[in-house]
Amino acid sequence: MKLTVNGNAHDLDVEPDMPLLWALRDELGITGPKYGCGIAMCGACTVHIDGVAVRSCSVQVGDVDGDVTTIEGLGTPDAMHAVQAAWFEHQVAQCGYCQSGQIMQAASLLEENPAPTDEDIDDAMSGNLCRCGTYPRIRAAVKTAAAKLSEG
Structure with missing residues (x-):
């Protein structure tokens, strides 16, 4: 294959x-x-x-x-994707286990919808579970990444 x-x-x-x-x-x-x-x-x-x-x-x-x-x-430590940078900025990760999946889902969301509402974010991210409960920081990071991506 x-x-x-x-x-x-x-x-x-x-x-x-x-x-x-x-x-x-x-x-x-x-x-x-x-x-x-x-x-x-x-x-x-x-x-x-x-x-x-x-x-x-x-x-x-x-x-x-x-x-x-x-x-x-998706990105590198020297050239992070906007979502990765926003995750770092908002200190989203606690245990970190789910975070690669969260970041990949968020990046896909922003590719499809560059200006998501809170409801759009919650809907798109609802299938990604975080046992640490960092959902408010995830939403904030997605909004920050969306703003950075819209700046060009």
């Missing part, structure tokens, strides 16, 4: 029904997407396929049709 992840092409010798999450973590050593529930209910495994947020635990690697981006490919 061929898979492009974070701009790099990979040949994988895996069964096509392997969850994308396991191909990323176990075969490619990409550990940003986390295993949370295994049934696409928590969002910890969120990645982008061609810019659209998907739960990698429920996508079979053989069904991937497009480029995969994980948190590792």
Whole structure:
């Protein structure tokens, strides 16, 4: 199987029904997407396929049709994506386990809707669970990122 992840092409010798999450973590050593529930209910495994947020635990690697981006490919410490910078600015993370999925979901939201309302943010982020309860800071960070992205 061929898979492009974070701009790099990979040949994988895996069964096509392997969850994308396991191909990323176990075969490619990409550990940003986390295993949370295994049934696409928590969002910890969120990645982008061609810019659209998907739960990698429920996508079979053989069904991937497009480029995969994980948190590792969204930005770098020296050139953070606006969402990553806003997360840092608002000190969103506590334990941090869910945060890569949260950030990937937020980046996808802002790609689709560059000026989300509180309701838009809550709706888009509702499938991403945070056991630490940082939801108010997540919403504030999404608003900050939206403002920075609108500045150009």
